[in-house]
Each structure stands twice: as C-alpha cells, then as structure tokens.
Amino acid sequence: MSTYDVAVIGSGPGGYVAAIRCAQLGMKTAIIEKYDTLGGTCLNVGCIPSKALLDSSHHYEDAVKHFEEHGIEIPGDIKINFEKMIARKASVVSQTCDGVAYLMKKNEIDVFTGMGSFEDATHIKIDGEKSQTIEAKHTIIATGSKPANLPFIELDKERVITSTEALTLKEIPNHMIVIGGGVIGLELGQVYRRLGAEVTVIEYMDRITPAMDKALSKELMKVMKKQGVKFHLSHAVNKVERNGDEVTVTAKNKKGEEVEFKGDYVLVSVGRRPYTDKLNATAAGIKVNEKGQVEVNDHLQTNVKNIYAIGDVVRGIMLAHKAEEEGVFVAETIAGQKPHINYNLIPNVIYTWPEVASVGKTEEELKEAGVEYKAGSFPMRALGRSRASGDTDGLVKILADKTTDEVLGVHMIGARVADLITEAVTAMEYRASAEDIARMSHAHPTYAEAVKEAALAATEDRALHV
Incomplete structure (x- = not known):
C-alpha cells in the first residue's frame, strides 16, 4: 500500500493547485480524479470551454455587426461553422487539461484515476480500472460541485439541459429558454444569442445577478436587451414539459398569472450544488450539512483533524480562484505556516x-x-x-x-x-x-x-x- 503525506480528492483548480503547493513544500502528494482528464469542472465543462465559446461568438458578432464601421469589408456572407467552433473549444480544453497533467509530472505528484472514497480517516479506496487503497496522513477534499436542478424538472440532457450539455450542442438553437439569470445562464445565453438564437431568460428574483451591486444588474440587463435577449423577471417556473423537439416552460409572474414559454432548448441554470456523492464521508466521520457542504472551521479543517476541504464543496461563493486560494491556504497550513485569505x-x-x-x-x-x-x-x-x-x-x-x-x-x-x-x-x-x-x-x-x-x-x- 502506498503512503502519502497528502492525498487530494479532486483535480479541479482548487485540488490541483493544492497538490502543487503541497509538493513544493516537500510533501509526498497524490491526487485522485474520477475522470480520465484532470482539471475538474472548470477546465473540462465550465470556465475554460465557456470562455472559448464566448470569444468565438464575440468574433463572429464583431464580424457581422462591427467590422464595417471600422472600415473592414468582407465580401460575401459571413457564415458560422458551428462544428468547427465546438472543435476549437474542445482543443482549448484538451491543451489546458494536458497542461495540468504536465504540472503533476513536473512536481512529482502521483495521479490516480478512479472514484476516491474514504475507508476511514487515513485510508482512501480508489475504484478505477482496478481497485486499490492508499494511506494518507492528511487528505484534502476538493470534489467541487455539480449543476443544481429544480425538483420538478427532468433533465433529459438533450432538450432540457445543463451548462455541461450547452457546451457540446450539435446545432444552434432556434429559441433557447434560460431558467436563471445568474452568471452561467447569462454567459451561455449570450453565446447563443450572438450565433442567431432567440434567447429568453426567466428569473425568479426581481433582477438578474442578484448577488451583485444593483447598478451592475441594471446596466447589464439594459445592454443585453439591446443585444436582443428577452428577460422575464419575478417569474417562478413551476413546470417544464418536452414534446418532441419542443419544450414548454410554465411560470407564474408576480401577479400570480401563469405564463407559457416555448422553445427548442431549455437551459436550467439555477446554481450549483456541492458534490460529495460516493465520497463515503461518514466512514471517516466527516460532517456534511443539510446543504451538502463539508463543514469546516476557519482553517478549512473538518471535524476530523487530518482532513481538510476546499472550494465549491465548502461554504462561500463557488469560484475557481477562491478554490485555488483555499488550496494554497490548506497546503501551507499543513506545512505549519500561517497563511491568509480575505474572503471579502x-x-x-x-x-x-x-x-x-x-x-x-x-x-x-x-x-x-x-x-x-x-x-x-x-x-x-x-x-x-x-x-x-x-x-x-x-x-x-x-x-x-x-x-x-x-x-x-x-x-x-x-x-x-x-x-x-x-x-x-x-x-x-x-x-x-x-x-x-x-x-x-x-x-x-x-x-x-x-x-x-x-x-x-x-x-x-x-x-x-x-
């Protein structure tokens, strides 16, 4: 059985950065990832691929709407090769994930592919091509999050989709209905609006991006309306039904009236939930709260003193760079240093x-x-x-x-x-x-x-x- 100073479960930005910092500080480190590629949600189906599509669609929109005013004339019709656009996105993802694999090798971090779960506080079982167990003096849980859903919505991942499927569509929607006016819904909604789709955003609150300053919410909605995105605020979605290639969303407005929206794709973008599935946290005695978050103290230490947790799986805003800071923080804490994070x-x-x-x-x-x-x-x-x-x-x-x-x-x-x-x-x-x-x-x-x-x-x- 292999023994490590630190084992990191999850290879997203928080996990792989934590592993690198542990290795830099002289600790024998292992990282466990259930998927075949490293990088977690952010690199594979989140931050990186969405930014690739945002940039590609922005270039297209500029070519169609703004090049002429700069004195740039393009003869003939400007066309979208959507298949090539998606392929470029996949290439960007592949290069970025390969970069993380290189960093693991450079820092002499052992990579295990498979589902990691606790046998007890110091032993982690890895179920991959073969089953094996490793021992770790310290463990860092960095298992991230998954798209959240509303209880009455059936995600078929074909027409009723999450952000994951929205990044790999085979066609540009005619009308994409976005449930949720937060970051992910607005970004992907803008991608497809630029490419020609009709986009309707349905938001439960009385403004989009409700966690941000009200002036920003107001200005962003004004600009996106000008770009052709339609908004329905203070609408509570209560039903989503698919009939062939058509999806109907039913919502109640603030007057209590039921309103129907019909489109060919519905993007459910109502936030994310901590991912602790199959971690077997109870075997190690780790407390997980009713929100699914791993409970930690101010040092990101769980109630089991040799186990820590970082990123989307703990309290606080779900951001890749927040997870990275926490990864470094925990690595330095384990090494006996006194690091600092100002969450504000x-x-x-x-x-x-x-x-x-x-x-x-x-x-x-x-x-x-x-x-x-x-x-x-x-x-x-x-x-x-x-x-x-x-x-x-x-x-x-x-x-x-x-x-x-x-x-x-x-x-x-x-x-x-x-x-x-x-x-x-x-x-x-x-x-x-x-x-x-x-x-x-x-x-x-x-x-x-x-x-x-x-x-x-x-x-x-x-x-x-x-």
Missing part, C-alpha cells in the same frame, strides 16, 4: 460582453449594515479608449467609507473589467483610500482611467472628464 476581497466576474466585475461590499450591503459611505461612478462612454474601440457601454463605481475614505467596494461593467478588477483588489488589500487611487497615474488612453475617475468622483465629486 475575492473578486466576482461575469464574462459577458461587456464584462462585469465586482469586489468588496455592494451598496445594498453597506446600507443594510448601516455603514456611512460615499459613492463615485464614471461612465465608460466618457473614455477616449472606449470610443476608440467602440466599447462605450458600462461604468465603474467606487464605494468608500464616508469618514476614513477607505475603499469598501468596487463595481465595474465594461470592456476588459475582468482584468481591471485586480487593480481594485490590490488597492483594497492594502486598505487604500479613494484618494490614493485618484492620485495614482493611470496610462492614457486606457479603460483603467475609469477607475481613477470614479475614485475622483468618490473623493470630492471631482471627476475630470464628465
């Missing part, structure tokens, strides 16, 4: 176009907490860089403490804000004030100038270019 500074991003990004407190959260604050915002349309690229939708909003001027939250929608949000994370990590950001030189012309202008607006209401 984990950025949240939506990769629609325009992109949406946020970090820290929303205006709604500050009001609810009774914190006195000041706000400054700046529209992207006022930037020279935005006018040059044609990406004029969006804004940057900065929230700062009314007394100390410390930045409490930054919320953006616009071109490349997924990259730009890191400026806000850096500033907030060092507890910068709005005036600190306002006094920093920002290159001209850049989208980042909107951050400086929003900081000026928050400091003394003295933005320069509006």
Whole structure:
C-alpha cells in the first residue's frame, strides 16, 4: 500500500493547485480524479470551454455587426461553422487539461484515476480500472460541485439541459429558454444569442445577478436587451414539459398569472450544488450539512483533524480562484505556516460582453449594515479608449467609507473589467483610500482611467472628464 503525506480528492483548480503547493513544500502528494482528464469542472465543462465559446461568438458578432464601421469589408456572407467552433473549444480544453497533467509530472505528484472514497480517516479506496487503497496522513477534499436542478424538472440532457450539455450542442438553437439569470445562464445565453438564437431568460428574483451591486444588474440587463435577449423577471417556473423537439416552460409572474414559454432548448441554470456523492464521508466521520457542504472551521479543517476541504464543496461563493486560494491556504497550513485569505476581497466576474466585475461590499450591503459611505461612478462612454474601440457601454463605481475614505467596494461593467478588477483588489488589500487611487497615474488612453475617475468622483465629486 502506498503512503502519502497528502492525498487530494479532486483535480479541479482548487485540488490541483493544492497538490502543487503541497509538493513544493516537500510533501509526498497524490491526487485522485474520477475522470480520465484532470482539471475538474472548470477546465473540462465550465470556465475554460465557456470562455472559448464566448470569444468565438464575440468574433463572429464583431464580424457581422462591427467590422464595417471600422472600415473592414468582407465580401460575401459571413457564415458560422458551428462544428468547427465546438472543435476549437474542445482543443482549448484538451491543451489546458494536458497542461495540468504536465504540472503533476513536473512536481512529482502521483495521479490516480478512479472514484476516491474514504475507508476511514487515513485510508482512501480508489475504484478505477482496478481497485486499490492508499494511506494518507492528511487528505484534502476538493470534489467541487455539480449543476443544481429544480425538483420538478427532468433533465433529459438533450432538450432540457445543463451548462455541461450547452457546451457540446450539435446545432444552434432556434429559441433557447434560460431558467436563471445568474452568471452561467447569462454567459451561455449570450453565446447563443450572438450565433442567431432567440434567447429568453426567466428569473425568479426581481433582477438578474442578484448577488451583485444593483447598478451592475441594471446596466447589464439594459445592454443585453439591446443585444436582443428577452428577460422575464419575478417569474417562478413551476413546470417544464418536452414534446418532441419542443419544450414548454410554465411560470407564474408576480401577479400570480401563469405564463407559457416555448422553445427548442431549455437551459436550467439555477446554481450549483456541492458534490460529495460516493465520497463515503461518514466512514471517516466527516460532517456534511443539510446543504451538502463539508463543514469546516476557519482553517478549512473538518471535524476530523487530518482532513481538510476546499472550494465549491465548502461554504462561500463557488469560484475557481477562491478554490485555488483555499488550496494554497490548506497546503501551507499543513506545512505549519500561517497563511491568509480575505474572503471579502475575492473578486466576482461575469464574462459577458461587456464584462462585469465586482469586489468588496455592494451598496445594498453597506446600507443594510448601516455603514456611512460615499459613492463615485464614471461612465465608460466618457473614455477616449472606449470610443476608440467602440466599447462605450458600462461604468465603474467606487464605494468608500464616508469618514476614513477607505475603499469598501468596487463595481465595474465594461470592456476588459475582468482584468481591471485586480487593480481594485490590490488597492483594497492594502486598505487604500479613494484618494490614493485618484492620485495614482493611470496610462492614457486606457479603460483603467475609469477607475481613477470614479475614485475622483468618490473623493470630492471631482471627476475630470464628465
């Protein structure tokens, strides 16, 4: 029987990063993955393939709608080779997963393919081509999450689908109905809208992306409406029925009236659930709560002292980069170090176009907490860089403490804000004030100038270019 200092169950961003950091710190490390490829949901059926399709569909939309205004004329009709687009996505996924396999080899991490489950607190059974058991002084559970569903919806994975199937469709839908106005539904909805599908989003709450600042939700919906996406807010879906190639969704609006929507595909995008199936957590004595989350303390340690859990399977927002931070945190904790994570500074991003990004407190959260604050915002349309690229939708909003001027939250929608949000994370990590950001030189012309202008607006209401 092989013995390890650390065994990691799950090879998503949290799991494989945890394994690498453990190996860097001198621990003999194993990683267990039930699928044939490494990388978990994010690399195989999540972050990476969805971004590949978002980029491909964005190029197509630009060619159809925007090239001409830039003086680029393409003779003949612009056509979509959807099969080739999906193949490119698969190639990107393959390259990325191969990269993780390379990193495992480089760091001398033993990879086991099969379903990992606990026999007890120090022994893990691996059911793959053959059954074997390994021993581990410490174990890190990084089994991630699966798409959630509503109890009355039967997912046939053909016409009533999750994000996993939406990434491998054989055809462009005529009318895709998206149940849920969150990140995944909006991203994939925009992909297929760009490619010509009619897209209808049905959301239970009174706004899309309800966890983000209200200003971002409002602006994103305005832009996506302009792009042709239809929205029905405050609608509670209560039935989904398939009849051949047609799917009917029934929902009640806020007046209590039943409304029917008909399409050829329904994407169920109502969040994700922690995945602990077949882990046999009880054999190790690990507590799992009613939400399916593995319970952990502030050190991400379970009630069994040598077992830790990270990522989507524990409390907190389900984001790949949050899982990565937790993976490093646990590896360093096991090694006796004293690492740090500030969960308030984990950025949240939506990769629609325009992109949406946020970090820290929303205006709604500050009001609810009774914190006195000041706000400054700046529209992207006022930037020279935005006018040059044609990406004029969006804004940057900065929230700062009314007394100390410390930045409490930054919320953006616009071109490349997924990259730009890191400026806000850096500033907030060092507890910068709005005036600190306002006094920093920002290159001209850049989208980042909107951050400086929003900081000026928050400091003394003295933005320069509006």
